Amino acid sequence: MPKATRFDHQTVVEKATNLYWEKGFHATSMRHLQEVIDMRPGSIYASFGSKEGLFREALQHYADLSLAQLAIHTQNTDSPVGALKMFFKSVVIDSRHTAPSSMCMLVKTISELTDDNSELLAEAKRLLSVIEQSLQDILQKAKEHGELSESENTTRLARYLQMQLMGLRAYARTTDSDALLTQMIDDIFVHEPFLLKSR
Amino acid sequence: MPKATRFDHQTVVEKATNLYWEKGFHATSMRHLQEVIDMRPGSIYASFGSKEGLFREALQHYADLSLAQLAIHTQNTDSPVGALKMFFKSVVIDSRHTAPSSMCMLVKTISELTDDNSELLAEAKRLLSVIEQSLQDILQKAKEHGELSESENTTRLARYLQMQLMGLRAYARTTDSDALLTQMIDDIFVHEPFLLKSR
DNA sequence: TTTTACCTTGAACGATCGTTCAAATCCAGT
DNA sequence: ACTGGATTTGAACGATCGTTCAAGGTAAAA
Incomplete structure (x- = not known):
């Protein structure tokens, strides 16, 4: 009757990530998780330790996905700023129809969790800072491609973009x-090739 | 031993709002709620119907507070834009040290809830649109005070400000x-007296 | 084929969840 | 002071929560 062949770690984390992403940490029950990832409690706890442990892996997986998506858009382009804008549209608009939630899973997490789950909260913040750093790296590349004035403060701009996202x-x-959101992104990347005019 | 004097509706909703605001809908237990608002289950259910019913009142109360705060800042001023900026700083920075969460309770709600609580989700969206309309009204006043060009699209600007907030x-x-956030707000309200340059 | 180490299974645990309701209590009208 | 309708109380309910663990199954070594 049972199957009991070894589970695929990658697939399981993916499925868990999607469920956590959609429902959030508290509204996701271990029972529901068991169905979705097709594992029994004992196996889950042997592999991930706890509901928090699996969530932690889900957060990491989500961040990896995001960074990869950002990399795909920006590598091998001579317009980092254009790529950044494409990335924004892809994340904000396209993923609304495919992803578990329109919102960033990391933002959902820091929005939902309190000090009652301080480790997970801290981890989500840390991963957000990694992504922000990645944005800054791209802005630096934009400088090198002459899309951004050398006098711009990439730290500040990256922070600003992160907040906008x-x-x-x-x-x-x-x-x-979708038209509304497209317009809003166009407003953020106002001038060709760049940026929030101002400053 | 018991007290059993009639409860104060206003006070109870305030306390419930603060707890829901901090913990979110799912992580707030009726047990914890009972302690905080100092009511027994029977009274709560007689007065509010359910956990959802009380949450609905909390959302409404939160929106009322927000609108009042916005009104206080903007009435009797000859610089609606300046008042708007003050409002932003008050909400983003000051309330971090006093409010249950730095985040907007309505945003926390649409972030956390799914179609499993579609009524509450819809109500939070509705209240957000009310606030956005209120922002638009202030932008209209800014036009009348000559702080904003008549050609500006207040609907679009209000949407943009809402998103930024x-x-x-x-x-x-x-x-x-706090300095970081202050700087970011200054960046949003770039030029004296106003606004994201550009458009 | 038998052994052995590892992994999965699924029933079960105590705790906590949102909710109900009969009994106790309060307070306005007489 | 008494009554009667409205309100509060607190024990209790079934459901579900996250988690544990003895038992059973699997696969590679001997």
Whole structure:
């Protein structure tokens, strides 16, 4: 009757990530998780330790995905800023129709969790800072391609972009109009080739 | 031993709002709620119907607070834009040290909830749109005070500000530096007296 | 084929979840 | 002071929560 062949770690983490991403940490029950990843409690706890342990792996997996997506857009391009804009549209608009949630899983996590789960909270913050650093690296490349003035502060700009992305993806949950979001992203990347004019 | 004097509806909703705001819907247990609002299950269910019913009242109360705060800042001023900026700083920075969460309770709610609680989700979205409309009204006043060009699209600008506020308050959860957030708000309201340059 | 080390299984545990309701209590009207 | 309708109380309910562990199954070594 049982199957009991060894589970595929990669597949399991993917499925767990999608469920956690959609429902959040608290609203995801181990029972539901068991069905989705097709594992029994004993196996789950032997492999991941706890509900928190599996969530931690899910967070890491999500961040890896995000960084990979960012890399795909920006490598082998002579317009890092254009690539960044494409990345924004891809993440904000396309993924609304395919991903478990329009929102960033890391933002959902820091939004939901409190000090009652301080380790997971800290881990989500850490991963967000890694992504922000990655944005900064791309802005640095933009400088080297002459898309950004040497006098620009990439740290500040990366922080600003990160904040905008959080806002866009949260706002995306309040509307069904892709056109609206497209316009908002165009507003962020105002001038060709770049940027929030101002400063 | 018991007290059994009639409960104060206003106070109870305030306390419930603060707990829901901090913990979110799912992580707030009725047991904890009972302690905080000092009511027994029977009374709660007689007055509010369910955990969802009380949460609905909390959402409404939160939105009322937000609108009142916005009104206080903007009435009796000849610089609606300046008032808007003050409002942003007050909400993003000050409330980090006083409020249950740096994040907007409505954004936390649309972030956490799924179609499993579609009524509450819809209500949170509705209240967000009310606030966005209120932002638009202030931008209209800014036009009348000559702070904003008549050609500006207030609908679009209000949407943009709403998105920025969502982003700022989410980002606020990732840092302890008030200076950073102050700078970001200054960046949003770039030119004296106003606005994201560009369009 | 038998042994052995590892992995999976699924029933079961105590704790906690949201909710109900009969009994106790309060307070306004007489 | 008494009554009667409204309100609060707190024990209790079934369901579900995250987690544990003895038992059973698998696969590679001997």
